[in-house]
Amino acid sequence: METQNLDTIIESRGNDSSQLIGILQDIQAEYNHLPVSALMQVSETLKIPFSRLYSIATFFKAFSLEPRGRHIITVCMGTACHVRKAPRIVDEVCRSLGIKAGQTTADRLFTLETVNCLGTCALGPVMVIDGKYYGNVTVKTVGALLKKYEKI
Amino acid sequence: MRIESIQELEKLRKTLLNEMKKAKTRIRICAGTGCRACGAQEVIDAFRKEAEKQGLDLGVEIKGTGCHGFCERGTLVVIQPKGILYQTVKPEDVPEILSATVEGGEIIDRLLYVDPVSQEKITYEKDIPFYKKQKRLLLGMNPDIDPTDIMDYIACGGYSALGKALTQMTAEEVVAEVKTSGLRGRGGGGFPTGTKWETCRDAPGDLRYVICNADEGDPGAYMDRSLLEGNPHSVLEGMIIGAYAIGANEGYIYVRNEYPLAVENARKAIEEAKECGFLGEDIFSTGFEFDVKIARGGGAFICGESSALMTSLEGKPGRPKAKYIHTVKKGLWERPTNLNNVETWANVPLIINNGSQWYRATGTEGSKGTKIFSLVGKINNTGLVEVPMGMPLREIVYGIGGGVPGGKKLKAVQTGGPSGGCVPEDLIDMPVDFDQLTKAGSMMGSGGMIIMDENTCMVDVARYFLNFLKDESCGKCLPCREGIKRMLEILNRICEGRGVEGDVALLGEIAQTVQETSLCALGGSAPNPLLTTLKYFGDEYVAHVRDKKCPAGICKDLIAYAISEEKCNGCGACAKACPSKAIRGEKKKTHVIDHDLCTKCGICAETCRKQAIAAA
Secondary structure, three states, rough: OHHHHHHHHHHHOOOOHHHHHHHHHHHHHHHHHOOOOHHHHHHHHHHHHHHHHHHHOOOOOOOOOOOHHHHEEEOOHHHHHHHHHHHHHHHHHHHHHHHHHOOEEEOOOEEEEOOOOOOHHHHHEEEEEOOEEOOOOOOHEEEEEHHHOOOO | OOOOOOOHHHHHHHHHHHHHHHOEEEEEOOHHHHHHOOHHHHHHHHHHHHHHHHOOOOOOEEEEEOOOHHHOOOOOOEOOOOOEEEEOOHHHHHHHHHHHHHHHOOHHHHEEEEOOOOOOOOHHHHHHHHHOOOOOOOOHHHHHHOOOOHHHHHHHHOOOHHHEEEEEEEEEEEHHHHHHOEEOOOOOOOEHHHHHHHHHHHOOOOOOEEEEOOOOOOOOOOOHHHHHOHHHHHHHHHHHHHHHHHOOOOEEEEEEEOHHHHHHHHHHHHHHHHHOOOEEEEEEOOOEEEEEEEEEEEHHHHHHHHHHHHHHOOOOOOOOOOOOOOOOOOOHHHHEEEEEEHHHHHHHHHHHHOHHHHOOOOOOOOOOOEEEEEEEOOOOEEEEEEEEEOEEEHHHHHHHHHHHHHHOOOOEEEOHHOOEEEEHHHHHOOOOOHHHHOOOOOOOOOOOOEEEOOOOHHHHHHHHHHHHHHHHOOOOOOHHHHHHHHHHHHHHHHHHHOOOOHHHHHHHHHHHHHHHHHOHHHHOOOOOHHHHHHHOOOHHHHHHHOOOOOOOOOHHHHHHEEEEOOOOOOOHHHHHHHOOOOOEEOOOOEEEEEOOOOOOOOHHHHOOOOEEEEEO
8 A cells, every 4th residue: 555645645634533534535535445554544643543433434334444346336225216116226236246235246346335315316216337327227227237337 | 816895896796797798698507416417517518619619609608507406307508598498418419509599599499398297398498387486596596607616606696695794784683684584494403593593602612613514314305415516605605694693713514425516616615715705814804704614424314413413523423412412502522513504504695685574575484485395206307496485285296396207196295304204195285384394294304305106105115214214323322223123124024024913003102212212313203204104104004914915016025027918919028138037938929927936126017018017
């Protein structure tokens, strides 16, 4: 791990507890998850007990202590998507990839996450892959979408 | 450029308006998250490139704006001054829009909105029922401004309320004005804003904070995102006025992790406001000083609760505190803290500019002003709608929303997110305001309005919300942590066909305990979706428990897909599509489903062109 990057992230936000979640988010954006070594360094630099960082990292849904896949699939489970059959979409992704929500495929290609609401209810059911939104997804179109990303 | 006085602001506004008049045609492209997901950025780029190519630079102004609200039809393009609305615009439509409409003055028929009720094509934005019946006091500016340019906001009259409050009113007068306006918190509780400000102002302490709660966690609600993203300065202006009234010099905007564009636009807005001298030291040369920081959430629903949000701001896991100490007295870092939600803050400049009496003229006895709802789910016109408090639910669902698609029957309207409830179809004529929704067993919440049709299973809806809350309960108090889990277990059992007599009564008993003994509002309101579905849709529970049937065809364990002999033409498409190879049949003969292999994924029903496959 390049400690240089990590220092920049911490420095850019200063020693300010209101920015702590932001720091962890930036680290996750950089490393794809929260590596323990990075948390150690944050703990040392900002003089925050490691236990507190661990409790934050496990309390908030946005953080992952495990390495995630190359492609992050996020299926929106908001109420509007739910009534438009989002659960069937999750089922289909799970079936196709052989994982459960929150897990990563053995080849580290895909991680499946669910989110409470993305606020793009007009497009529901919505699935986001690597930040790109796909609206009005059907059980039938899931397969083709996944295939597209397998090759990238 | 620093603005020191109201006169300077007014002068700048006039100059900006004169500048704007130079453009003969103004093209407004919605660049909210919804339209961006439909490719709005590509459309904006195409307009810029094509305008340059066609040599239209001087007379045409092209602008990506805040969310227009009609998300169903994205990407939305409005051509001013005529107000022509083109919907579902793609980059390939752009050259034609420029040559035919902008230059030639012709209307492109295929890009017009078709009213789902009358099937008529509508040319002008103002004639579309979705917009016509709204009263857009807060959202009105969104389609005209580029949220990343403070000058647009100033041109529309922005920061004049701040100038007025700071230079012509005392802090007490500002509090009194907001109090008289009758504004109630738009985040869910509906607490009178002015009273909250007053309590915070009077609380002992040297330092005070104001917070903007943009941790909009209710699934199906996105009005706060749209405001913060589409018109961040209106929120910021409200906060600065509030800080002046309360006597705070520091503020935070706590934004949800899932709203990256809102974070970006709010950050830009703060920078620009600082450059203009609306934030920082000596604002409007009055000696008043105020600064705002942005804090991002971490994807925890509970952090929308005020004390949990403040705990999270202190750099700790966001768990709520007991309510015998109010955050207005001891909040962030134990200091008096006034927290309001995005929409509440955005109302403040309106009240200061137009006066409390003007504001009071809109709304009902107990709920003043307008409310933005996100009208979503099984509805024709999905989007954000801003209406006067007290508009009948029917007018919102049918008048603005255009009713339920596919000729299906409306079953219920869910409001208030996981803390709210389901209002049944027979209460459709109810006027919508804080008190009426509470009376119906639901609540206003932040304004999500999810429309449910006959294909929505109400037991499943209750289960959905409890499942949501099970994950989001912070675990600090037992009634919420365990109670929700136990209720969910029972509902799971019911949906899986293992419900037993007495389950419904037991659910009611647990619900009451959780409601009365939880520490914070998350637990206290958690049983609402369950209780309202039990109250209004008791027969669906009976069908699940006693008859082991799901009338809406949703609960997988209680349904089976079947192919209609009459409708099936034996094309074989379903058999080909089935991932479990559960469908067999000879060509041109009726196919059958092997129920041992069927996983009930529903692909077959989606595939069949003859609508021969249905769940029952």
